[in-house]
Amino acid sequence: MYIGAIPTPAATESRQEFTATANQTVFSTTGGTVGYCDCFLNGVKMAASDFSFDGADVTLTSGAAAGDTLAVVMRQADNALVALPITDSAGNNVLSEANNVVSIGNIVKPATGSVVQINSLVTDTQVEYQDSDSWQQVTPLEISITPRFSNSKFLVQYTITLCSSTDGDAYQFCNIIPYFKINSGSYNIAVRASTAPPLSLQIQGGFTLTTGEDDIAHTHSFQFIHVPSYNLNDVLYYAPFFRTGYSPLSHTYLNRSWDITANTDYNGYYISTATITEISN
DSSP states (O other): OSSSOOOOOOEEEEEEEEEOOTTTEEEOSSSSOOOOOOEEETTOOOOGGGGOOOOSSSEEEEEEOOOOOOEEEEOOGGGSSOOOHHHHHHHHEEEEEEEEEEEOSSOOOTTTTTTTEEEEEOOEEEEEEEEOTTEEEEEEGGGGESSTTTTTTEEEEEEEEEEEEESSSSGGGGGOOOOEEEETEEEEEEEEEESEEEEEOOOOOOOOOOOSSSSOOOOEEEEEEEOOOOOOTOEEEEEEEEEOEEEEESSEEBBBBBBBSOOOTTTBBBOOOEEEEOOOO
């Protein structure tokens, strides 16, 4: 952070000295920017008309005498210092610029299995979904990540708190079993269909309701590894969906119980979480 004007980067400068042979006119240098070169012959600065510089060679208008010392001072212009982005051999951005902000990336890719970055969210947003026989996107739990390296894999973790009922009678809640899927963009990357055997993506009810437990919210937790195809600077989006397989009077509530006004120990508000971890592959 700077107070006042942001300073302009100084140009880089290099210097070479040569001992001339008789009538030598051409001197090969390490290179610089045309128009950013000064020459000194035996300590005296030469006029611009006494030499030329093409970015590589200095050519004197008149040949130097044997034993003369020619000092050449070359600079790189500010706009020639860095061409962004700079990438490593794997194509990963080491130094990049966007919207006048320069970002420094990881120069050395971490060892396989190392955590590169973590993005997570916690939401207490309450949403009511109706007619849950169709897939419903849980919008408050959509999450994204911008990979820092190519060929990474991603650990996707969700904890979703839902409460379902059929016609408003939460005693029927135990008959409603949610099925989950996760979309990345337009692709279903993890699906538990109603006809498939149970996967780690589903945790189903299987409980017995008793008096005073007519409005229990259940937390469904699952995680999986995703190895997508992507380009650097792509943004990967993940969005959970659910369906109960029960219609037309099904109601499902995110982060809240069915009757939040009831005075029981099981009613109230809850939270859900989403986490994506980029892992070096």
